[in-house]
Amino acid sequence: xxxxxxxxxxxxxxxxxxxxxxxxxxxxxxxxxxxxxxxxxxxxxxxxxxxxxxxxxxxxxxxxxxxxxxxxxxxxxxxxxxxxxxxxxxxxxxxxxxxxxxxxxxxxxxxxxxxxxxxxxxxxxxxxxxxxxxxxxxxxxxxxxxxxxxxxxxxxxxxxxxxxxxxxxxxxxxxxxxxxxxxxxxxxxxxxxxxxxxxxxxxxxxxxxxxxxxxxxxxxxxxxxxxxxxxxxxxxxxxxxxxxxxxxxxxxxxxxxxxxxxxxxxxxxxxxxxxxxxxxxxxxxxxxxxxxxxxxxxxxxxxxxxxxxxxxxxxxxxxxxxxxxxxxxxxxxxxxxxxxxxxxxxxxxxxxxxxxxxxxxxxxxxxxxxxxxxxxxxxxxxxxxxxxxxxxxxxxxxxxxxxxxxxxxxxxxxxxxxxxxxxxxxxxxxxxxxxxxxxxxxxxx
Numbered sequence: 001x002x003x004x005x006x007x008x009x010x011x012x013x014x015x016x017x018x019x020x021x022x023x024x025x026x027x028x029x030x031x032x033x034x035x036x037x038x039x040x041x042x043x044x045x046x047x048x049x050x051x052x053x054x055x056x057x058x059x060x061x062x063x064x065x066x067x068x069x070x071x072x073x074x075x076x077x078x079x080x081x082x083x084x085x086x087x088x089x090x091x092x093x094x095x096x097x098x099x100x101x102x103x104x105x106x107x108x109x110x111x112x113x114x115x116x117x118x119x120x121x122x123x124x125x126x127x128x129x130x131x132x133x134x135x136x137x138x139x140x141x142x143x144x145x146x147x148x149x150x151x152x153x154x155x156x157x158x159x160x161x162x163x164x165x166x167x168x169x170x171x172x173x174x175x176x177x178x179x180x181x182x183x184x185x186x187x188x189x190x191x192x193x194x195x196x197x198x199x200x201x202x203x204x205x206x207x208x209x210x211x212x213x214x215x216x217x218x219x220x221x222x223x224x225x226x227x228x229x230x231x232x233x234x235x236x237x238x239x240x241x242x243x244x245x246x247x248x249x250x251x252x253x254x255x256x257x258x259x260x261x262x263x264x265x266x267x268x269x270x271x272x273x274x275x276x277x278x279x280x281x282x283x284x285x286x287x288x289x290x291x292x293x294x295x296x297x298x299x300x301x302x303x304x305x306x307x308x309x310x311x312x313x314x315x316x317x318x319x320x321x322x323x324x325x326x327x328x329x330x331x332x333x334x335x336x337x338x339x340x341x342x343x344x345x346x347x348x349x350x351x352x353x354x355x356x357x358x359x360x361x362x363x364x365x366x367x368x369x370x371x372x373x374x375x376x377x378x379x380x381x382x383x384x385x386x387x388x389x390x391x392x393x394x395x396x397x398x399x400x401x402x403x404x405x406x407x408x409x410x411x412x413x414x415x416x417x418x419x420x421x422x423x424x425x426x427x428x429x430x431x432x433x434x435x436x437x438x439x440x441x442x443x444x445x
Contacts, residue, residue: 076231077198079224080113083121083190087211088220089181090232091130096176098238100167103127103138105152107233108182113191115146121186125153127168130177133215137178138168144184152233167239179209179217180234196220196228208232244270244293244328244336247300250399251324251343252377252406257308258343259406260324264301267294274327275305281323281340293328309345320345341372341409352378355385355430355437358412362442365414371441373398373428374409381432387412387441388427395426403432414443421445 094101106125115121120143127138142153156168169178184192200208206219208230221227249262260275270293276285294301307324325340342359354376363371377383383403387396398410412428414421421443428439 075198077196077224077226077228078193079196079228080191080193083112083188083192084185085183085192085194087126087181087183087214088194088230089126089128089179089209089211089217090230090234091207091209092178092180092234092236094169094171094176094178094236094238096171096173098171098176100171101169101236101238102156103168103180103234103236104156105154105233105235106180106182107150107152109150109195109231110184111148111193111195112144112146112184113193115144115187115190117146119144119146119187119190121184121190123149123153123182124185125155125182126180128179128181129175130179134179134211134217144186152235171238181209181230181232195231196224197231198224198229199227200229239268244268246326246338248399248410249326249338249341250408250410251341252404252408253343253345254306254404254406257306258322258324258345260305260307262303262326264294264303266298267301268296269330269332270294270296271329271331273303274329275307276325276327277307278323278325278340279321281342285325295331339370339411341411342374343409344374344407352376353381353430353432353435353437355428355439357439358428358441361440362444363414364444366445369415370411370413372409372411374407375430376407377403377405377432379405381435383408383430383432385410385428385430388429390425390427395421398428 108123108125112119112121123142123144125140125142126136128134128136138155140155184190196208200206200221206221208220208228209217210220210223211217220230244267245265247263247265249260251261252259262273264270272293273291275288275291277288278285288307289305291303291305309322322343322345323340324343326338328336328338330336356374356376358371358373360368360371373385375383375385381403382401384400385398386394386400387398388394396412398412399408423443423445426441426443428441430437430439
């Protein structure tokens with residue numbers, strides 16, 4: 001039977017924090033920021049940690065950074081066990097929006113008693129599923145030292161983007177709770193004294209546990225004898241399924257070129273865009289250029305490409321019409337294509353302002369996800385194009401900015417802008433200086 005000894009001391013502990021951060025900071029833990037920290041990493045202090053497995057961490061991109069710490073109470077409580085000890089773990093909950101996570105650091109706190117400096121006791125740090133039979137997800141080992149063992153143990157160091165995440169935990173709707181913990185293995189003559197906070201902040205839903213057996217666990221409070229939380233921290237980086245979200249894709253005709261403009265609101269592992277051109281929406285498609293992406297970012301990014309043309313680009317008798325589309329590639333080779341837009345290459349100098357009928361019309365939302373809106377600007381002007389319902393209420397603004405003379409095309413995604421639309425008649429309005437016109441669009445669900 002394991003021997004136990006309990007000591008209660010009065011101290012002040014930091015507040016429990018479950019925070020998100022993408023920049024250097026204390027993660028809400030109350031810890032002071034190291035002035036030597038790189039702006040790329042909240043873990044710069046690990047470069048001087050004797051317990052770190054690696055040297056200086058490389059810069060990283062972390063779409064979702066989680067910091068979890070038990071604690072905030074008026075006291076510490078100590079619980080002593082013979083070595084090898086039980087498995088002690090803290091339950092963490094990952095947002096289901098994440099697709100995969102890695103554990104960068106784990107902070108542990110125990111004292112190894114009756115051990116000499118030559119002892120070779122081992123700390124086994126593990127990640128397990130938080131439901132029976134509590135299968136192991138990940139294990140790693142460190143050497144324990146005689147006396148106090150406190151600090152951040154680096155589990156999976158950051159690496160250079162874009163390959164900045166080596167997943168340890170795969171997240172699903174039914175699998176987003178995990179147990180992260182450790183045990184001490186070694187000479188049975190040694191004792192390990194674990195530190196807890198008291199009282200626990202998680203008495204209703206326990207967060208700290210002891211494995212009574214390999215397949216069953218009990219709350220730490222039941223073991224120690226009163227309300228406690230394990231002194232434990234973990235820093236986790238998660239990959240969010242943030243798509244390359246294309247918010248606009250438009251074209252304007254210049255005197256000798258088609259100028260393409262597009263914007264992304266978010267990007268994840270975006271390697272590049274390929275611009276393709278065809279004479280019909282069915283192809284064949286001709287590659288015109290490649291533009292590098294911005295990797296992973298939640299900051300809007302603007303792209304521009306100018307595709308020159310000459311009279312030789314048009315066969316006799318063919319309409320001066322081109323179709324353009326974007327092909328987006330991830331770093332892992334995944335390819336996504338976006339809906340093409342139609343560009344009329346014509347002499348616009350003698351043409352006035354015009355708004356063409358939206359296409360397709362009627363727009364069947366069971367088949368199509370957007371309507372293309374093409375318009376002509378005869379001279380430099382501020383142009384505003386908006387969508388309205390039968391009562392005149394504005395539902396969306398497709399464009400509201402200065403335009404040089406040219407032919408442009410944009411798109412309206414009804415379900416993206418307003419998910420409550422019903423079948424019926426809608427209106428697309430164009431305003432450019434004194435010019436004002438409206439086109440009707442039918443939507444069928």
